[in-house]
Amino acid sequence: MRRERALFLCTHNSARSQMAEGLLRHLASDRYEVFSAGTEATQVRPLAVEVMRELGIDISQQESKTLDRYLHQPFDDVITVCDQANEACPVFLGAKRRLHWSFPDPSKATGTKEEQLAVYRLVRDAIQERIQDELLATK
Numbered sequence: 001m002r003r004e005r006a007l008f009l010c011t012h013n014s015a016r017s018q019m020a021e022g023l024l025r026h027l028a029s030d031r032y033e034v035f036s037a038g039t040e041a042t043q044v045r046p047l048a049v050e051v052m053r054e055l056g057i058d059i060s061q062q063e064s065k066t067l068d069r070y071l072h073q074p075f076d077d078v079i080t081v082c083d084q085a086n087e088a089c090p091v092f093l094g095a096k097r098r099l100h101w102s103f104p105d106p107s108k109a110t111g112t113k114e115e116q117l118a119v120y121r122l123v124r125d126a127i128q129e130r131i132q133d134e135l136l137a138t139k
Contacts, residue, residue, distance in 0.1 A: 003082070004076040005033045006069040007095075013038025015048040015062040016103050020127050022052050022059040026135055027128075035104070037067040039084070045107055051120040078136065081127065101130050 006024060010017035021036035041064040052059045071093055072092035079102050103126055109119035 003031055003033050005074065006035070006077040006079065007038040007067075007070055007075045007081060008034070008043045009038065009067055009078065009080045010036070010082045011039050012042040012107075013040075013066075014042045015045045015106050016123060016127065017053055018044050018059055018062055018064070019048055020079070020081055020131065021062060022057045023036045023055075023128050024131050024135065026055070026057045027131060030136075035070060036062070037065045047106070047113075047116055048124075051117060051124050053127070054121075055124075056128045072073055089130050099134070101127070101134075103127060 008020040008024075010015040017036035017038065021034050024032055025034045035036040043064050044059060044062055049058075049060045072094065076096045077099060078095040078097070079099040079101060081103050082105065083102050104119075104122050106116070106123045109116040
């Protein structure tokens, strides 16, 4: 059976798109090949790694990548997870479906480490809910 291909895009490919990649891979690796990228490459944020580890998902080996490498590849779903990436996203001619899910940037959270982790958890859980409702429940 052919697995569908999904690409999550965000500006820096450091938190939201990385968590989405890890979540979909964890929930449906038998059904999806999953990738993530950004309009700029930075690094995977340690707090994103930490909140994903709480769910038993290890994203510590994922790398921040730019979307250039994926522009000419076929995808079933190209999903932007931040407003900036949605505005800057080039046309993916090989994409069957283009979705935009707007999530707040957890890396902008302030306060204690625990307060910042709480924001990352809220975003992680919101991403997981969208994946389950819009990608997995419909297939």
